[in-house]
Amino acid sequence: MxxxxxxxxxxxxxxxxxxxxxxxxxxxxxxxxxxxxxxxxxxxxxxxxxxxxxxxxxxxxxxxxxxxxxxxxxxxxxxxxxxxxxxxxxxxxxxxxxxxxxxxxxxxxxxxxxxxxxxxxxxxxxxxxxxxxxxxxxxxxxxxxxxxxxxxxxxxxxxxxxxxxxxxxxxxxxxxxxxxxxxxxxxxxxxxxxxxxxxxxxxxxxxxxxxxxxxxxxxxxxxxxxxxxxxxxxxxxxxxxxxxxxxGGKGPQIVFADADLEAAADGIAYGVYHNAGQCCISGSRLIVHNSIRPALLDRLLDISKRLPFGDPLGQGKFGAMVTEQHAEKVASYIAKGLDEGAELLLGGERLAAEQGNFIAPTVFDRVTPEMAIAQEEIFGPVLSTIGFDTPEEAVALANGTPFGLSASVWSRDLETAIQTTRRVKAGRFWVNSVIDGTAEMPIGGYKKxxxxxxxxxxxxxxxxxxxxxxxxxxxxxxxxxxx
Missing domain, CATH: 3.40.605.10 (Aldehyde Dehydrogenase; Chain A, domain 1)
Structure with missing residues (x-):
């Protein structure tokens, strides 16, 4: 000391x-x-x-x-x-x-x-x-x-x-x-x-x-x-x-129908998998317009399948869970998501357990707002996908947890983006990006x-x-x- x-x-x-x-x-x-x-x-x-x-x-x-x-x-x-x-x-x-x-x-x-x-x-x-x-x-x-x-x-x-x-x-x-x-x-x-x-x-x-x-x-x-x-x-x-x-946080990533899907998919992947999801400003909830939901998920799954992981001293971009106990906690949330009826599109399993505490990139669809994986901070590489049809519904879903630490909105329309930032309760907000920050900008949370x-x-x-x-x-x- x-x-x-x-x-x-x-x-x-x-x-x-x-x-x-x-x-x-x-x-x-x-x-x-x-x-x-x-x-x-x-x-x-x-x-x-x-x-x-x-x-x-x-x-x-x-x-x-x-x-x-x-x-x-x-x-x-x-x-x-x-x-x-x-x-x-x-x-x-x-x-x-x-x-x-x-x-x-x-x-x-x-x-x-x-x-x-x-x-x-x-x-x-x-x-x-x-x-x-x-x-x-x-x-x-x-x-x-x-x-x-x-x-x-x-x-x-x-x-x-x-x-x-x-x-x-x-x-x-x-x-x-x-x-x-x-x-x-x-x-x-x-x-x-x-x-x-x-x-x-x-x-x-x-x-x-x-x-x-x-x-x-x-x-x-x-x-x-x-x-x-x-x-x-x-x-x-x-x-x-x-x-x-x-x-804690349960950051929403809100994707409107006019978003650049390639950029959004890349940003969503970074937002949920950065630091293996062990990030209080992780974008762990994907709130996506139903008209583009399949196309966006296809792009996101393609990125998720190709993420390198393994020895942190190597070339991987995907790290380990901090302890074995934490890895077990994340795995328990994945099991709970399945029990509550969410559809597992990718991942959910332990990787290279003999080497370290690795969990595969995991994507859920058909998540409902009351599920534990939509409400509680998992602190792992787990994404919960929820669809919406109107901007009002998107804002209500984004605000529908006890947390308000961070949020992202993906849209080419400036009015849509700015009006969404005004209505979502979060201390950090990104438009067409995620987990960005500089020393000049304040950080902190709303609500819990x-x-x-x-x-x-x-x-x-x-x-x-x-x-x-x-x-x-x-x-x-x-x-x-x-x-």
Whole structure:
């Protein structure tokens, strides 16, 4: 772990070993099994660094220069970080290495914005009054990240928190801790003061839960399941800390009759199979106009049959399930879809089980909205197809789950596309594309998909406090008049 600028073991001396999901039986990482004692040390370091250290009092330019050096360090170690990410997550090496490069750009953007953060002025509240809105760092931030995109998700949060002047304690998944540890080490090499960015490792109950409960933590950011997110929010409530949540999704891909079917089929495949479907913004529901349903499915099935999979260190574009237990969970959803009467067009089986945790690309048709595979987040390479006849029906189907994290619409008609985006409840929306994003654009969810926004200029607000300052110019009229 990295606590107060030093590499440390768990106080208990215990460790966690990680077996590669794409190379059965191969241990690829070992890190400390942290506990509440370790979390306490990390929180104390972050609290001291914020209250007494230089970081919160640096100029934006000084913080920016250090964050730029972190971005450069990420690029310098891109191949190493990509290999760690590949082995721990099971995603293809080319994908993992590309994600590291994308993360360097996130840090670069946040670094640039850090010196331009501003408050506001109110110069029209009276002839003898001036109002100032001061932006201040929120304090100590606890960040709990999941296993599917460990380096991306920590990089979507930490540079924004640091850029705002906060200090951080990050707790990555116990399955994929390696790149977060290396990130903290790279940040220290770039000149980040000790205690500003700490990393604790271990399970959620043992190491992460304290970030929600401890009053020394001012902000909690969690990315993961609805079940755990709501539990952490309840634990945080007694301390009245700010809580940001990015939770589950059941992303619809709405395809109208005038869509470019070749482009749509390719995008739909990418949307549901990217990261083997282990993606909170996965486009796992295909909502397609009935007039083009057969033609679109023919194209989609052709792509799905030809997807390469296998050793993540090879040339495949299709990765592994993160654990054997998760693979079994995905398989149970496939079985449930069959039991509830959906038509299995492709896949549904385990692939190369002797090599790793692989599940074949799976496509269901004749899905009805109440089925579990249409309502619940599967987090695997499973697509559920539902037909529609009118735009109103398409919007109702898209909004017909508890989630609202992401959505896509495929149409050549601008009015159709824009009116659909206005009516579907989702925090991220794509027109004629899917799973696209840049550092400039905010991310977050509607409904049970979460609260708060990350990235862009909005991301800094999550880690800032705003103080209203009223100034009186000259002597105001006395409140108490002597007789």
């Amino acid at each position: 990295v606590i107060d600028g030093r590499d440390v073991d768990a106080a208990s001396g215990q460790t966690i070993s990680r077996e590669s999901p794409g190379h059965r039986g191969k241990v690829v990482g070992t890190w400390p099994a942290g506990s509440t004692e370790d979390a306490d040390r990390a929180i104390a370091a972050a609290r001291s660094a914020f209250d007494e250290g230089p970081w919160a009092r640096m100029s934006g330019a000084e913080r920016s220069a250090i964050l730029h050096r972190v971005a450069a360090g990420i690029l310098q170690h891109q191949e190493e970080l990509g290999l760690i990410e590949c082995l721990e997550t099971g995603k293809p090496l080319a994908q993992a290495t590309g994600e590291i490069g994308y993360c360097a750009d996130l840090w670069t953007y946040a670094a640039g914005m850090a010196r331009g953060l501003e408050g506001d002025t109110h110069n029209a509240i009276g002839d003898n009054r001036l109002g100032l809105v001061l932006r201040e760092p929120a304090g100590v931030v606890g960040i709990i990240t999941p296993w599917n995109f460990p380096f991306i998700i920590v990089s979507e949060r930490v540079p924004w928190a640091l850029g705002a002047g906060c200090t951080v304690v990050a707790k990555p998944s116990e399955y994929t801790s390696g790149t977060t540890i290396r990130l903290a080490q790279i940040a220290l090499e770039a000149g980040l003061p000790p205690g500003v960015f700490n990393v604790i490792t271990g399970t959620g109950p043992a190491a992460g839960q304290m970030l929600a409960e401890d009053p020394r933590v001012d902000v909690l950011s969690f990315t993961g399941s609805v079940r755990v997110g709501t539990h952490l929010a309840a634990l945080a409530a007694p301390t009245v800390k700010r809580v940001g949540l990015e939770l 998909s979460g609260t708060g926004r990350e990235l862009g200029r909005y991301g800094f607000d999550e880690y800032s406090q705003f103080k209203g300052l009223h100034m009186t110019l000259g002597r105001q009229q006395p409140w108490f008049q002597q007789s």
